[in-house]
Amino acid sequence: MDPQYLDIFLALMAFGAFAQGFMGLGFGIIVMAGMAFTPWNLERTAAPITIVLPLVLLAIIFAAGKDSKIHIKPVLLVLAGELAGIPLGYWFLNVCGDQPVFTLLLGLALVAMVVNQLVRPRFDRPLFWPLGILAGLIGGLFTAAFTSGGPIIALFVYSQYKNPAEAKVTLQVTFLCTMLWRLVNVELLGKGLGPEVLKVAAISLPVVIFFSWVGHQLSRKAPSIIFSRIVFGFIGLTGVMHIVKYFF
Numbered sequence: 001m002d003p004q005y006l007d008i009f010l011a012l013m014a015f016g017a018f019a020q021g022f023m024g025l026g027f028g029i030i031v032m033a034g035m036a037f038t039p040w041n042l043e044r045t046a047a048p049i050t051i052v053l054p055l056v057l058l059a060i061i062f063a064a065g066k067d068s069k070i071h072i073k074p075v076l077l078v079l080a081g082e083l084a085g086i087p088l089g090y091w092f093l094n095v096c097g098d099q100p101v102f103t104l105l106l107g108l109a110l111v112a113m114v115v116n117q118l119v120r121p122r123f124d125r126p127l128f129w130p131l132g133i134l135a136g137l138i139g140g141l142f143t144a145a146f147t148s149g150g151p152i153i154a155l156f157v158y159s160q161y162k163n164p165a166e167a168k169v170t171l172q173v174t175f176l177c178t179m180l181w182r183l184v185n186v187e188l189l190g191k192g193l194g195p196e197v198l199k200v201a202a203i204s205l206p207v208v209i210f211f212s213w214v215g216h217q218l219s220r221k222a223p224s225i226i227f228s229r230i231v232f233g234f235i236g237l238t239g240v241m242h243i244v245k246y247f248f
Contacts (some may be wrong), residue, residue, distance in 0.1 A: 001045070001196055005139055009045075010207055011201070013052070017146035019231045020053075020136035021060055021215025024168045025175070027053055027155055027208075029145030033110055033238040036103060037245075043097045046147050047193060055205065056212045057176040060153050062167045064073045064214045072109065074157045075174045077129055079135020082143070089144025090185045099155055100246055106146050107242025112150050113151050114236035117228075127159040142183065 012034040019026035024038045028049050096102045108198065135156040143149030154171055161167040 001040050002038075003201060005035075005040060006200070006203070007036060008195055009035060009040075010204055012188055013049075013208050014211045015234075016050055017211040018054055018215040019227075020056055021063075021217075022219045023215075024060075024171050025150035025233065026235075027056060027212075028143070029110070029113065029150065029235055030231070032106070032147045033235055033242075036106055036238075036242060040041045041098065042102065042106075043093050043190060044197060046093070047186055047190075047197040048204060049147055050179055050186055051094050051193070051197070052208050053203040054167050054176055054179045054183070054206055056208050057172045057179070059209050059212055060172050061169055061176075063213055064172075069166070069169075070173055071160060073129075074160050074170060075177060077132030078136035078139065078156065078174050079177050079181070081133040081138075082140030083136075085137040085140025086144040086147075086178070086182050086185055087189060088155075089141035089146075089149075090189050092141070093145045094190060102138050103242050104246035107246065108238045109142060109148055110239025110242065111145050111237050112234050113148060113241065116155070117232050125159075127156055132137035132156050134197070140178065141238055144182055149178070153178070 009031070010033045016027035016030035017178030028046070031049055032042065032046065036042060093102075095114060096105075135152050139153040141149070142152070145227045153174060154167075157169050157174055160170075
């Protein structure tokens with residue numbers, strides 16, 4: 001975690017936090033997508049994200065107040081799948097995180113997320129509950145490996161609401177449980193936190209809390225379609241660049 005790239009990390013954290021506050025997802029995806037172009041170890045890069053993101057999610061939940069009702073059932077179903085998915089994903093990150101193939105797979109995952117956003121189906125009725133466990137398993141694997149399991153988890157949670165906009169707080173609670181379980185896996189299966197990771201997390205915390213709050217406040221007043229296109233355009237572009245980087 002060369003200090004030379006700390007400014008890039010903080011800029012990505014600000015962008016990701018704003019996206020999380022505005023749209024309800026995107027934080028870890030954005031930071032990991034950008035930092036993969038630096039010499040930082042990706043397992044170590046993900047560690048401060050895992051520390052800071054729960055605090056961002058709590059800030060969004062607090063800011064939302066009584067705007068949305070939290071539904072516990074989708075949270076529990078997703079978490080049931082993540083109990084296995086996150087350890088599997090973290091094991092994969094430990095084994096392949098420093099290998100070029102990891103960059104290729106990260107690029108493919110980012111492109112797949114953009115495609116999912118473009119063709120994401122809208123459901124007339126809630127998805128059957130076992131699909132919540134499956135979403136948790138796959139989303140947990142992607143969260144642990146790439147910090148990018150949000151879209152598939154969001155797909156299931158959104159389906160439980162007639163108005164997807166009302167799912168924002170439930171989704172944040174789901175992500176909160178996800179990241180806390182990932183944090184446990186960092187300690188059990190990884191290198192732990194350590195002073196370097198804690199220092200980077202402490203430096204970035206004020207930035208991400210502020211930008212997540214600003215993003216949430218603006219989401220109440222501005223349409224999300226333009227910013228959503230910017231975010232997923234960035235994700236798609238970095239995904240393609242990662243794929244090209246692997247072959248050239």
